[in-house]
Amino acid sequence: MQEKGLLIVLSGPSGVGKGTVRKEIFSQPDTAFEYSISMTTRTPRAGEVDGVDYFFKTREEFEGLIEQGKLLEYAEFVGNYYGTPVDYVRETLDRGKDIFLEIEVQGARQVREKFPEGLFIFLSPPSLSELKNRIVTRGTETEDVINNRMKTAREELEMMHLYDYVVENDQIELACERIKAIVVAEHCRRERVEARYKKMLEVD
Numbered sequence: 001m002q003e004k005g006l007l008i009v010l011s012g013p014s015g016v017g018k019g020t021v022r023k024e025i026f027s028q029p030d031t032a033f034e035y036s037i038s039m040t041t042r043t044p045r046a047g048e049v050d051g052v053d054y055f056f057k058t059r060e061e062f063e064g065l066i067e068q069g070k071l072l073e074y075a076e077f078v079g080n081y082y083g084t085p086v087d088y089v090r091e092t093l094d095r096g097k098d099i100f101l102e103i104e105v106q107g108a109r110q111v112r113e114k115f116p117e118g119l120f121i122f123l124s125p126p127s128l129s130e131l132k133n134r135i136v137t138r139g140t141e142t143e144d145v146i147n148n149r150m151k152t153a154r155e156e157l158e159m160m161h162l163y164d165y166v167v168e169n170d171q172i173e174l175a176c177e178r179i180k181a182i183v184v185a186e187h188c189r190r191e192r193v194e195a196r197y198k199k200m201l202e203v204d
């Protein structure tokens with residue numbers, strides 16, 4: 001029987017650099033994970049492409065997907081819905097591939113309930129002032145949205161205890177190396193290796 005892949009969740013406050021770090025990891029040729037493209041009702045930012053950055057949906061479409069049970073998790077974040085399509089996650093894990101979800105804290109909590117064996121990583125900022133500086137410098141949000149996201153960031157930082165690892169995003173390259181090292185270590189965790197051996201011994 002095909003061994004299942006690892007479900008990896010990366011969360012952290014808005015502007016900490018999750019998207020930047022994720023894009024850097026996925027640009028590296030030795031990265032073997034797959035990325036779960038989320039659904040959202042947020043308006044696309046300049047340069048964002050439907051089906052690449054997100055699947056952009058209306059609120060009616062999104063609520064239909066919730067009703068049909070098509071989402072592994074979903075949350076309302078600063079006025080918009082965000083959610084993870086469940087089928088792609090399950091298919092990828094069944095193929096034995098690791099899958100990487102970049103989602104906020106309420107969603108991560110729901111995923112933890114369904115996949116307690118997943119790997120949950122929290123990306124933290126060097127400081128709150130640097131976090132604000134990053135969101136402002138990105139230049140994609142209005143002042144109101146920035147203030148709301150900073151308020152939510154304080155609540156999210158208090159949820160760090162729900163995660164297995166905390167990686168500081170002081171420098172992009174270092175944060176990526178730390179995340180990749182954690183994934184390698186997770187694959188070598190004794191409980192996982194024992195489970196693999198148990199299955200092998202059952203077959204022989």
Ligand SMILES: Nc1ncnc2c1ncn2[C@@H]1O[C@H](COP(=O)(O)OP(=O)(O)OP(=O)(O)O)[C@@H](O)[C@H]1O
Nearest residue numbers: 013014015016017018019020134138169170171172
């Ligand atoms: N280590 C870093 N040092 C300095 N700037 C960074 C670092 N990582 C990311 N940034 C910058 O911070 C800004 C926010 O990054 P990014 O959009 O990746 O954050 P995010 O966590 O994905 O945000 P959101 O949750 O709002 O989508 C970007 O302008 C990015 O270039």
Ligand SMILES: Nc1nc2c(ncn2[C@@H]2O[C@H](COP(=O)(O)O)[C@@H](O)[C@H]2O)c(=O)[nH]1
Nearest residue numbers: 038039074075077082083084102103104107
């Ligand atoms: N619960 C979920 N959160 C998600 C998902 N996809 C992205 N996100 C998170 O939403 C915020 C805002 O994102 P932005 O692109 O508008 O800046 C951020 O924390 C993302 O990580 C998802 O499928 N589920």
